[in-house]
Amino acid sequence: DLGLGTMPTESNKLQLASIAGIIPLKRVHLIIEILSKCHSNITWTHYGDGPIANSLAWESLPKNVEVIRKGHTDHVELLEELKTTPFDIMIHLSELEGIPVSIMECMSFGIPVIACDTGGVGEVVNNENGWLLPVDLNSTEVSTLIDSFLPDKRILNEKRGLARQSWENEYQASVNFPKFIQTYLSEVNK
Numbered sequence: 001d002l003g004l005g006t007m008p009t010e011s012n013k014l015q016l017a018s019i020a021g022i023i024p025l026k027r028v029h030l031i032i033e034i035l036s037k038c039h040s041n042i043t044w045t046h047y048g049d050g051p052i053a054n055s056l057a058w059e060s061l062p063k064n065v066e067v068i069r070k071g072h073t074d075h076v077e078l079l080e081e082l083k084t085t086p087f088d089i090m091i092h093l094s095e096l097e098g099i100p101v102s103i104m105e106c107m108s109f110g111i112p113v114i115a116c117d118t119g120g121v122g123e124v125v126n127n128e129n130g131w132l133l134p135v136d137l138n139s140t141e142v143s144t145l146i147d148s149f150l151p152d153k154r155i156l157n158e159k160r161g162l163a164r165q166s167w168e169n170e171y172q173a174s175v176n177f178p179k180f181i182q183t184y185l186s187e188v189n190k
Helices: 028-036 075-084 101-108 139-149 154-170 173-188
Strands: 014-019 042-047 065-071 089-092 113-116 131-133
Touching (some): 014 101, 028 139, 089 101, 113 139, 154 173
Parallel strands (some): 014 042
């Protein structure tokens, strides 16, 4: 537990994070498509690199969207950035996943997540602690959702607490390891 992340304070801009290898499966191009339809002032920081990074239309984003491409980032450095950068939201639009550790790590810092309901993502993200989208999402609807955050950040702040609480209850090692051992021992002793 590295504690809560830095709370966003800037009310006229959204700070968005994404963490993914830049391969077709991770659908970073959809983030670009969604953000190109947003009217809000947004700073989008992407962590990760990959073989199709240079073929994406990064430069097509409007002036209201600032892009910071961090590329491959060491895990320790990434955790420090998640803790100290005042991110409002993490967005994860992969079309296929297991249970992404990056989502759990963001939630541990109180960063709510917008993610597609694929694989085990729905075990971590729900509409209480974040926003769970269909895999065949409508990019206009998602951009409208993102634009709705800026006029009133209360919903983001509520979801921050619920994201952190979900992580504390379900994914924190100090909670899970004792549960695992207790379950294992009860099965062995049958």
